[in-house]
Amino acid sequence: MSGDAGGSPEPAPASRRNAGAPARRDRGGRLWGLLAAPGALWLVLLFAVPFYAIAAVAFGYTDPVFNAPVPEWDPRYWDVTAFTEILTRSVTGDLRPVFLRTLLYVALALGLCVAIGYPVAYYVARHAGRRRALLLGLILAPWWVNYLTRMLAWLNLLQDDGYVNDLLLFTRIVDEPVRWLSGNPVTVVLALVYGYIPFFIVPLFSTLDRIDPLLLEAARDLGCSGRGAFWHVTLPLSRPGLLTASAITALPMFGDYYTNTLVSGSPTTTMIANQIEFYLLGGTRKELGASLVLLLSALLMVLMVYYLISSRRAEEGVT
Amino acid sequence: MDRRRFLLVSALAATAACGGERPGRSTGSSAVPLTRTDSPGALPLHDDIPPIADGLSPESGGVLKILNYPEYVSPDVLKAFGKTHGVEVELTTFNTMEDAISKLRTPGASFDVWFPTPDVIGKAAVGKLLLPLNKTYLGNLANAWPQLQSPFYDEGSRYSVPYCAYTSGIGYRADEVSANFGYGLLWDPAYKGKAYLIDDHREGLALAMLKNGSREINTEDPVKIKQAGTWLAELVPLMNIKTGIAAYQLVAEGQATVHHCWSGDMINAQSYLPKGVDADVLGYWYPSDDLGVVGTDSIAVPASASKPVLAHLLLDHLLDPAVAQENFSFTGYQPALSAITPEKMVTDEFVTEGLKSAIVTPDVYARSQQIFQISPAAEAVWLDTWSQFKAGQ
Numbered sequence: 001m002s003g004d005a006g007g008s009p010e011p012a013p014a015s016r017r018n019a020g021a022p023a024r025r026d027r028g029g030r031l032w033g034l035l036a037a038p039g040a041l042w043l044v045l046l047f048a049v050p051f052y053a054i055a056a057v058a059f060g061y062t063d064p065v066f067n068a069p070v071p072e073w074d075p076r077y078w079d080v081t082a083f084t085e086i087l088t089r090s091v092t093g094d095l096r097p098v099f100l101r102t103l104l105y106v107a108l109a110l111g112l113c114v115a116i117g118y119p120v121a122y123y124v125a126r127h128a129g130r131r132r133a134l135l136l137g138l139i140l141a142p143w144w145v146n147y148l149t150r151m152l153a154w155l156n157l158l159q160d161d162g163y164v165n166d167l168l169l170f171t172r173i174v175d176e177p178v179r180w181l182s183g184n185p186v187t188v189v190l191a192l193v194y195g196y197i198p199f200f201i202v203p204l205f206s207t208l209d210r211i212d213p214l215l216l217e218a219a220r221d222l223g224c225s226g227r228g229a230f231w232h233v234t235l236p237l238s239r240p241g242l243l244t245a246s247a248i249t250a251l252p253m254f255g256d257y258y259t260n261t262l263v264s265g266s267p268t269t270t271m272i273a274n275q276i277e278f279y280l281l282g283g284t285r286k287e288l289g290a291s292l293v294l295l296l297s298a299l300l301m302v303l304m305v306y307y308l309i310s311s312r313r314a315e316e317g318v319t
Numbered sequence: 320m321d322r323r324r325f326l327l328v329s330a331l332a333a334t335a336a337c338g339g340e341r342p343g344r345s346t347g348s349s350a351v352p353l354t355r356t357d358s359p360g361a362l363p364l365h366d367d368i369p370p371i372a373d374g375l376s377p378e379s380g381g382v383l384k385i386l387n388y389p390e391y392v393s394p395d396v397l398k399a400f401g402k403t404h405g406v407e408v409e410l411t412t413f414n415t416m417e418d419a420i421s422k423l424r425t426p427g428a429s430f431d432v433w434f435p436t437p438d439v440i441g442k443a444a445v446g447k448l449l450l451p452l453n454k455t456y457l458g459n460l461a462n463a464w465p466q467l468q469s470p471f472y473d474e475g476s477r478y479s480v481p482y483c484a485y486t487s488g489i490g491y492r493a494d495e496v497s498a499n500f501g502y503g504l505l506w507d508p509a510y511k512g513k514a515y516l517i518d519d520h521r522e523g524l525a526l527a528m529l530k531n532g533s534r535e536i537n538t539e540d541p542v543k544i545k546q547a548g549t550w551l552a553e554l555v556p557l558m559n560i561k562t563g564i565a566a567y568q569l570v571a572e573g574q575a576t577v578h579h580c581w582s583g584d585m586i587n588a589q590s591y592l593p594k595g596v597d598a599d600v601l602g603y604w605y606p607s608d609d610l611g612v613v614g615t616d617s618i619a620v621p622a623s624a625s626k627p628v629l630a631h632l633l634l635d636h637l638l639d640p641a642v643a644q645e646n647f648s649f650t651g652y653q654p655a656l657s658a659i660t661p662e663k664m665v666t667d668e669f670v671t672e673g674l675k676s677a678i679v680t681p682d683v684y685a686r687s688q689q690i691f692q693i694s695p696a697a698e699a700v701w702l703d704t705w706s707q708f709k710a711g712q
Contacts, residue, residue: 065351065446066420067695094707101711159574181574182512183559265515265561267711278709283520283702284417284695 058083058290069286082287102271106253109192113249117200125208151262183266191263192253200245207241239314247307351442359471362444370451371627378626379405386411387434393649423448429623431630436616437472438692440479449478450620456631459638462656464681479617480634483652484679487612488605490570490578490585500604502530504577511558513576518562520705521690527551529610536688539697548704567591582677587651603677613687615655
């Protein structure tokens with residue numbers, strides 16, 4: 001609200017002030033609607049339609065000759081048998097441990113992203129000075145190399161007789177080579193962190209960078225220590241960025257099957273996306289894979305709703 | 320979500336829950352014959368898909384379209400064939416037979432030559448995806464193993480000719496394994512963390528059955544299938560077992576010490592050895608009794624072929640021993656031809672003495688077990704049991 005509005009000698013009548021506004025708003029609304037059209041089209045073509053196709057397969061039927069799934073596009077004829085089977089197995093059956101394992105791995109990986117990524121983002125945003133562009137470039141540098149190539153390089157380094165074990169043995173941190181690639185859950189979690197941490201750092205950096213230094217100075221003027229200012233000002237103000245970074249990082253981790261396949265391939269580390277891959281790519285029961293996709297999407301939607309509510313509250317808290 | 324949308328979604332969900340069956344939907348039991356070695360079957364012919372006539376000239380110009388697994392036919396062989404007949408040869412690949420069938424069923428898609436496994440030839444024939452072969456163009460079929468000139472899965476070779484043969488055994492590093500050869504290698508904790516199973520539900524569970532003396536690798540009994548799953552589950556804590564289909568690389572590079580694999584993978588592994596490592600470090604075990612799995616692949620002409628005569632000529636070309644051996648040198652998978660013997664392969668330096676057992680003979684084929692097509696219901700049980708194993712249960 002303008003501070004001098006009440007001081008205007010001749011405030012314009014409300015009717016005159018707003019004259020023509022609806023027409024402008026209509027034109028503006030149409031323009032923005034038009035500009036949003038490609039995005040909306042993109043969303044329909046690349047999200048809504050494929051998602052409906054997955055539902056059509058999940059609720060479809062099986063061709064008796066080819067034993068292949070046939071999508072059912074008409075919801076009136078949807079068959080929920082496969083979805084019910086997957087739901088039952090996920091709640092009480094063999095898929096329950098897989099869901100729990102997936103949640104645990106993603107939670108651990110996210111925790112490590114916070115532990116590693118927050119200090120990095122904080123340092124680049126607040127203390128890097130003129131080197132910030134260089135540091136951001138260096139953080140993103142590994143991603144100039146294709147993902148598969150990077151992971152294959154790590155596979156070589158993590159071999160039983162690879163350089164990582166050589167180093168650990170040389171420094172006497174371990175007495176015998178660590179079996180990094182033999183179905184080791186630690187490797188899977190670290191690989192997830194390695195694969196996704198830039199997606200965590202960059203949005204968090206953006207939020208930290210926007211925090212007004214005057215607010216921190218004000219906190220110090222009011223008697224806060226450096227740690228106190230961080231705790232009472234920086235951390236609450238960075239919460240929206242932290243939530244966004246967590247959402248951007250966690251969502252693809254839930255759907256990642258390739259990292260696990262590359263660094264483990266063992267049943268002991270199977271995640272839910274590996275089961276989706278198994279059913280969709282490896283056999284005749286694609287309806288089960290499609291049902292798992294729907295179930296995982298429902299779970300992620302719950303997390304997204306939590307994220308949206310939390311980020312709204314965080315923004316309200318900030319303002 | 321506003322109230323109206325909530326009601327809409329609820330209505331949709333309710334509709335889904337009460338979904339009826341679409342009128343005219345075909346859900347009856349499969350009409351595909353389940354052929355076996357002891358009960359072979361001739362696949363049905365269709366009046367609307369006749370074979371090509373005798374004595375036609377091959378088509379020329381344009382593109383001859385091949386549908387095959389990746390790296391499963393020599394590009395040089397295809398290129399030379401295309402050059403001879405004045406066509407460009409185009410290879411489309413698939414990773415599973417389900418993918419292949421899906422590609423063949425795509426409206427408007429056309430392929431001239433397809434490399435199917437025997438278990439899908441029946442359904443492809445019943446589903447009118449294949450063209451009956453005219454054997455007057457296939458003189459080289461006589462070069463195939465006698466059992467495969469009229470195989471049990473396609474009696475009279477109505478739709479297919481044999482391609483490669485393989486066994487499923489244990490590939491190992493001979494420099495680390497020197498005793499106790501057998502399926503038990505995969506249960507030996509000495510190789511914990513460096514043991515692999517073929518990532519295939521039928522192969523993996525069949526291995527557990529054979530290791531425990533059961534030959535019922537095509538059973539439809541859920542109890543027996545689940546028992547195999549229980550046997551396999553022992554490997555999770557005992558061996559920290561992994562699954563994969565890259566034995567040729569993992570054994571060669573030493574990442575795997577013992578790997579349940581196809582024989583062709585170990586022949587291929589010779590090309591993946593690191594510099595300076597001798598091929599003698601590679602070994603392959605296959606049982607000398609009947610407790611082993613043997614398999615073959617085949618070649619067929621899809622009903623959608625636009626160059627069916629030339630397709631027949633390519634089938635015949637690949638059955639020529641000299642061409643087949645050249646193809647073998649690329650794929651690592653031996654052609655099922657009488658001219659390919661273990662002794663000849665060692666003499667010709669295709670394989671080392673230690674890998675001689677990876678060459679399949681008609682005798683091995685005759686005595687071994689085979690993985691057959693089973694009913695969709697049984698297939699689902701096999702798949703779910705394997706899924707539970709893969710989930711670490």
